[in-house]
Each structure stands twice: as C-alpha cells, then as structure tokens.
Amino acid sequence: MFSKIMVPSDGSKYAEKAEDMAVSLAEKLGSTVVAVHVIDEKLIYPFDIMEEEGNEILSKINLKGSEKGVKVDEVLIFGNPRHDMKKIAEKSGADLLVIGSHGKSGLEKILMGSVAENTLKTVEIPVLLVK
DSSP: OOSEEEEEOOSOHHHHHHHHHHHHHHHHHTOEEEEEEEEETTOOSOHHHHHHHHHHHHHHHHHHHHHHTOOEEEEEEEEOHHHHHHHHHHHHTOSEEEEESOOOOTHHHHHHOOHHHHHHHHOSSOEEEEO
16 A cells, blocks of 8 residues: 655654654555655754754664564755655655654744645645644
8 A cells, every 4th residue: 555654753752653653554564664854954053963863863763663674764864844845755755654743842843834734735645644
C-alpha cells in the first residue's frame, strides 16, 4: 500500500509521536521510512550546531527503525521547512507523509509558521497528522 513513508522531524514531542507512528506503520506494511530534518535557513544559529542537532534527530529515528526491523533512509537538508515539504516528498518518492501537528514552540515557531498546516495544503500524497 505505502512503500515509502516520509516523516519530517524537528525533535519536538509531536514530531517524536509522528516518528513512532511512521515506524509502526512501516513495520506493519513492510515499508521504508524516509526520515527528514530540514535545517531552517531562516534561523541564525551556527550551522554546525544545527547540523549536529539534525543528525542526532535522524539517528534517533534510525534507531527506532532498527529496533523494529524497519529500514530508515536519512535526509538532512538546508532549506525552508514550511515551503519545501512538497519538493522533499516528491524527490524522496514517498507515498505517505506522517507529520506532527505542532513543532517547536516560542520564537522558532513564530519564525517558521505552521509547517504542518502548509504541508497539508501543498503536498499531493496522503498526509497523516499526528497529535
């Protein structure tokens, strides 16, 4: 049914729930998980710190997949998480996108806007929104 399940993550608690759901679905369906972390081009933190954080998030998803026997492909990119999900989903070949309903809070959320909301509006594959 779904051979590639994309799950974008910013490491928030809602993203972690989406990660768990994506891995669980992939285990049941024999799918591959495409774990995505976007280093937000608008944030002003040092790049190496954001890259390290992104790699840690992706490694945790990979570990979750390994524990369930699920293959996880890791994608770390620099871009705009609010606007790039459609392009990332298309390039990854995903046929389902699992995303948390909320991301990080505070200033980062204000800068980013609602990634989940924009994703629902723009991607052309089914989206599972996890609360």
